Amino acid sequence: MRMRTLAPVQEVPLIFERSRSGKRAYDVPPLDVPPVDLEAAVGKDRLRRKAPLLPEVSEPELVRHYTALSTRNYGVDTGFYPLGSCTMKYNPKVHETIARLEGFRDVHPLAPEETVQGALEVMYRLQEALKAITGMDEVSLAPAAGSHGELVGLKIIAAYFRSRGERRTKVVVPDSAHGTNPASAAMAGFQAVSIPSDERGSVDLEALKAALDEHVAALMLTNPNTLGLFETDIVEIVRAVHDVGALVYYDGANLNAILGKSRPGDMGFDVVHVNVHKTFSTPHGGGGPGAGPVGVKAHLAPFLPVPIVRAVREHALERDGDGDAAERAVRYRLDTDLPRSIGRVRGFAGSFGVLLRAYAYIRSLGAEGLRRVAEDAVLAANYVMHRLKDVYALPYDRICKHEFVLSGRRQKAYGVRTSDIAKRLMDYGFHPPTIYFPLIVDEALMIEPTETESKETLDAFIEAMRAIAKEAEENPHLVRSAPHTTPVGRLDEALAARQPVLVYRPSAD
Amino acid sequence: MEFPAGLKYSKEHEWVRVDGTKAYIGITDFAQDELGDIVYVELPEVGAELVAGESFGSVESVKTVSELYAPVSGKVVEVNGRLADEPELVNRAPYADGWMIVVEMRDPAELEALLDAEGYRAHVAE
Numbered sequence: 001m002r003m004r005t006l007a008p009v010q011e012v013p014l015i016f017e018r019s020r021s022g023k024r025a026y027d028v029p030p031l032d033v034p035p036v037d038l039e040a041a042v043g044k045d046r047l048r049r050k051a052p053l054l055p056e057v058s059e060p061e062l063v064r065h066y067t068a069l070s071t072r073n074y075g076v077d078t079g080f081y082p083l084g085s086c087t088m089k090y091n092p093k094v095h096e097t098i099a100r101l102e103g104f105r106d107v108h109p110l111a112p113e114e115t116v117q118g119a120l121e122v123m124y125r126l127q128e129a130l131k132a133i134t135g136m137d138e139v140s141l142a143p144a145a146g147s148h149g150e151l152v153g154l155k156i157i158a159a160y161f162r163s164r165g166e167r168r169t170k171v172v173v174p175d176s177a178h179g180t181n182p183a184s185a186a187m188a189g190f191q192a193v194s195i196p197s198d199e200r201g202s203v204d205l206e207a208l209k210a211a212l213d214e215h216v217a218a219l220m221l222t223n224p225n226t227l228g229l230f231e232t233d234i235v236e237i238v239r240a241v242h243d244v245g246a247l248v249y250y251d252g253a254n255l256n257a258i259l260g261k262s263r264p265g266d267m268g269f270d271v272v273h274v275n276v277h278k279t280f281s282t283p284h285g286g287g288g289p290g291a292g293p294v295g296v297k298a299h300l301a302p303f304l305p306v307p308i309v310r311a312v313r314e315h316a317l318e319r320d321g322d323g324d325a326a327e328r329a330v331r332y333r334l335d336t337d338l339p340r341s342i343g344r345v346r347g348f349a350g351s352f353g354v355l356l357r358a359y360a361y362i363r364s365l366g367a368e369g370l371r372r373v374a375e376d377a378v379l380a381a382n383y384v385m386h387r388l389k390d391v392y393a394l395p396y397d398r399i400c401k402h403e404f405v406l407s408g409r410r411q412k413a414y415g416v417r418t419s420d421i422a423k424r425l426m427d428y429g430f431h432p433p434t435i436y437f438p439l440i441v442d443e444a445l446m447i448e449p450t451e452t453e454s455k456e457t458l459d460a461f462i463e464a465m466r467a468i469a470k471e472a473e474e475n476p477h478l479v480r481s482a483p484h485t486t487p488v489g490r491l492d493e494a495l496a497a498r499q500p501v502l503v504y505r506p507s508a509d
Numbered sequence: 510m511e512f513p514a515g516l517k518y519s520k521e522h523e524w525v526r527v528d529g530t531k532a533y534i535g536i537t538d539f540a541q542d543e544l545g546d547i548v549y550v551e552l553p554e555v556g557a558e559l560v561a562g563e564s565f566g567s568v569e570s571v572k573t574v575s576e577l578y579a580p581v582s583g584k585v586v587e588v589n590g591r592l593a594d595e596p597e598l599v600n601r602a603p604y605a606d607g608w609m610i611v612v613e614m615r616d617p618a619e620l621e622a623l624l625d626a627e628g629y630r631a632h633v634a635e
Contacts, residue, residue, distance in 0.1 A: 179574075419545070419572070436572040493571040494546030498596065 012068050016504050019055035025062045053506070072487050074431055080457050082384075084403045084434035084446025085178065085226060087256050087278035094364070095281070095357040104356055109348035113333055119352060120332035124309040126359040127293075133362075133370070134252070134272045135265020136295030140304040141350045146253060147180045148345065149273030149292030150220075152305055154188035155342045156271060156296060157218050157247050159303040163340065168217035168246070174203050176227060176438045178253055181220045190217060197440055201227040201396035203237055212244045222251040223267065224258070226438040226446070227396050228381060228403035238268035247271065247300075252292075255279045256450070257378060257401035260371030270297050280358035289351040291358070305345040307334035376451035377402040380458060384449055387462045391469040395441050403448035405441050416472040416479045418443040423490060424471070424482035428464035511538045513604055517620055518629035519580040524604065525623060532581050532620075535608040536568065536599060539633045544570035547599045550592040552609055557585045559612060561619050566609070568599070577609070581619045587611035 038047060057065070075081070081088035099105065107116050127139040143149040154171065161168050171185035172193050182192035195211050198204040202225065212219075219241045223231045231237060241248050250264040250272040256279045264272045272295040276282045282291070296304060314329045334349060365373065378401050385404040389397065392406040408418035422432035422445070434446040449458055472479050483489060512518075517525040522540035526533040541547065549569040559565050559579040566577040588610050592598060599607035614620075624632060 417545075439573060494548055494597070497546075497548035497569075497571060 012065070012072075014504065015055045015057065015062075015065050016053075016506070018057050018061055018065060021056060023056040023058050023061075025057055025059040053504075076452075079429055079431065080449075080453060080461055081431040082433045082447045082449050082461065083431060084228075084405070084448040085253060085437070086284070086434065087253075087275070087402070087448060087450055088284065088431075089256075089278075089281050089450040090452040091281050091283050091357075092361065092364070095360045098360045099353050099356055104353070107352070114331075117332055119356075120309055120334070122356055122359050123349065123352070124311050124332050126355055126362070127309060129359065129362045130274060130293055130295055133259065133263070134250075134255075134274065134295045135263030136269075136272055137265075137298040138301040138304055138308070139293055139295040140306075140308055141291065141293045141355055142305045142307065142344070142346050143273065143292040143294055144346045144351060145290040146273060146275040146278075146292040147184060149275075149294050150180055150184035150249075150251065151187050152292075152294050152342065152345050153249055153271040153273050153296075154184055154190065154218070156294070156300050156303040157249065158188055158190070159340065159342050160247070160300055161217055163303075166245075168215055170216045171249075172208065172211050172216055172219045172241075174221065174225070176201070176225050176440050177220060178222060178226060178251060179437075181222075181251060185220065197225075197227075200398065201225070201229050201440075202231050202233065205233055205236060205240070208237060209240055212240060212246065214244060216241075216244060216246045218247045218249050218271075220249040220251060221269075222254050223264070224254050224401035224403075226254075227405050227441070228254075228257070228400040228446075228448075229396060229398055230257075230401055234267045242268070253278060254402065257374055257403075259374040260367060261374050265295075265297065270300060271295070276354060276358040280361045282354045282357040282361070289354055291351040291354045293355075302338060302340040303342055304338065305343060306336040306338055306341050307349055308338070309333070309349075310335045373451050374402075377449075380449040380451060380453060381447070383455075384447060384458055384462060388465055391466055392445065402450070403446060405438065406445040406447065407441050408443035408445055411469065411472040412443060414472050414476045416476050418445055420479045420482060421445065421465075421468055421472070424468050424479045425464060426483040427485045428467070430461055430464060510542065511604065512626040512630045514626045516604070516626060517580070517623035518626065518632075519578065519623055520632055521578040521580075522633075523578065523580045525580050525620065526604075526608075527617075527620065530614050530617065531586065532583065532612045532614050533608050534580060534610050534612060535603055536577070537629070538603050540575075541600050541603045541607070544568060544575060545572045546570055547596045550596045550599060550609065552588050552592065553585050555585050555588055559583055559585060561622075579612070580623055581612060581614050582616055583612040583614040585610050586613045 076088050076090050103118055107119050113120065123141055127141060130139045131137065143152045169191055170193050171190040172195055173181045173185065174197055175194050176197050185192040193211055195207045196204050221231065223234055225231060238248050247270040248268060250269040252272055252274040255274060259279065274293045276291045276293065277284045310333055312331045312333055314331050381400050381402050381404055385394065385400055388406060393409050395407050396405065408421055411421060418435050422435050425432045436444055437446055438444060468479060481490065518537065522537045524535055524537050547568055547570045552566045559582055561579050561582045563579055564576045565579045568575050568577060589608050592609065601607065
């Protein structure tokens with residue numbers, strides 16, 4: 001096994017430490033508008049008396065500083081990133097070309113609708129595509145992220161029960177769920193109730209039925225679940241929830257596994273959110289901008305957040321029998337007139353640039369391509385799982401979907417923990433998988449290769465994981481003290497969490 | 510790993526030290542070892558009423574956030590204030606300085622449902 005060798009690492013000073021008084025990277029142009037008296041405009045008591053502490057550097061120093069930092073980054077463009085539950089698939093570069101087209105790039109959120117018909121058409125068509133993919137009746141593109149989609153979905157559910165005069169206080173969540181599920185339920189004003197998984201790693205139907213009553217508003221479910229296992233009892237699960245008048249929420253985080261194969265709408269789900277940065281290859285970004293469209297069945301459509309993009313047929317337009325003319329006769333508009341809507345959840349029309357990339361992905365692959373995404377993602381996960389299960393414990397040994405969960409419990413006997421294995425993987429040039437999640441697996445290692453990796457990459461990862469298992473046995477100290485080749489070694493995570501230093505303060509000298 | 514005799518243990522990894530009608534409560538050595546470095550402990554306020562089996566707080570480690578479950582019912586009469594600034598006490602001395610709360614027990618008979626040291630040792634060995 002060849003280890004990744006890195007150039008000797010030089011300490012990168014803080015931009016503040018490079019600062020010298022009087023240096024500038026930018027010249028403010030001469031004032032060409034009438035000056036404003038600040039004191040009069042904002043009030044003397046609101047003016048700051050001291051200039052803010054900002055670094056002063058020249059332009060080349062500025063560029064070199066951030067360029068140096070950028071080379072320390074690790075992303076899907078630098079290497080394999082099997083972070084389970086996050087679907088770190090490659091982001092095709094053609095999307096960036098499309099997103100930079102003037103007509104998309106330069107639209108203003110307040111531009112009159114008739115001047116941005118193309119952009120609105122993209123959004124409309126994306127709504128239609130997501131309806132077809134998820135099997136839902138209506139979609140809102142407004143939510144800004146997956147977790148935001150969860151909150152919006154739960155607020156829709158709350159609004160639905162309010163409209164019926166029902167007071168339901170509980171949301172049921174399996175113990176294998178994404179942590180955002182109970183958090184979103186609490187944020188939306190519900191009490192989250194956890195139910196255990198059965199020995200196959202699936203929803204325990206009896207435990208579910210025992211938790212269901214007329215106080216339950218919804219069950220939140222991911223299918224396949226966080227163990228990467230398909231909930232084969234899904235029809236019965238949905239029926240049990242509907243039988244007590246509650247609704248079923250689909251967490252779309254794992255949609256990649258079933259694209260073009262099965263649809264949450266057909267399984268009976270009432271609400272769905274979609275993570276476009278997972279399933280539809282938009283950048284995960286540094287925390288945004290993102291998008292988490294929400295789809296609902298017809299009975300929940302009146303409560304969707306606004307705006308919804310509608311296509312209006314302009315019958316007033318002359319038709320000359322030409323098919324194209326009829327096409328041009330469709331006008332797209334942002335509909336904000338939903339009297340029972342939960343309201344606006346984000347400014348303007350959502351994260352357009354991200355939605356555009358998702359649409360580009362869906363159109364460039366088409367129905368057949370999306371089906372192959374699911375097939376290849378599932379194939380890759382099963383291949384890696386089968387080649388690792390003799391050296392790492394596999395608590396739920398079933399054919400998996402897009403991801404699988406190993407346990408580091410065998411390595412624990414040598415004093416090596418899952419976090420050590422994860423750190424050691426960095427020495428082999430791979431981003432570690434998700435660890436210690438889901439909570440129902442001891443020393444969990446959650447691996448999701450995605451469909452975008454070659455067999456050669458998967459094999460290299462497998463060999464690294466096997467080599468680490470061997471090291472854990474023969475030289476546990478090497479693994480426990482990893483990483484050894486990264487710009488910084490083992491960080492004190494506990495100290496960082498207990499006493500975080502978040503603001504730069506110049507030293508006294 | 511320590512399993513002091515004389516303490517009572519819950520299957521959710523809390524220990525109880527009985528002092529008259531009062532119960533000192535913390536998490537076990539096994540629990541702190543599993544959690545790893547603890548960075549935050551969320552505890553109830555003095556006066557809170559606990560119900561056996563229900564959550565009374567949470568422990569956050571670098572790995573995960575875990576709920577704390579009340580091993581007995583009763584009113585919280587004391588809280589370990591040191592844990593706010595020194596959560597590492599739970600790692601360092603789970604049965605001593607890392608104690609979490611003291612409860613005035615409502616029904617000492619609830620103690621009978623808890624495990625003794627040997628029973629708990631067998632439980633975590635499963």
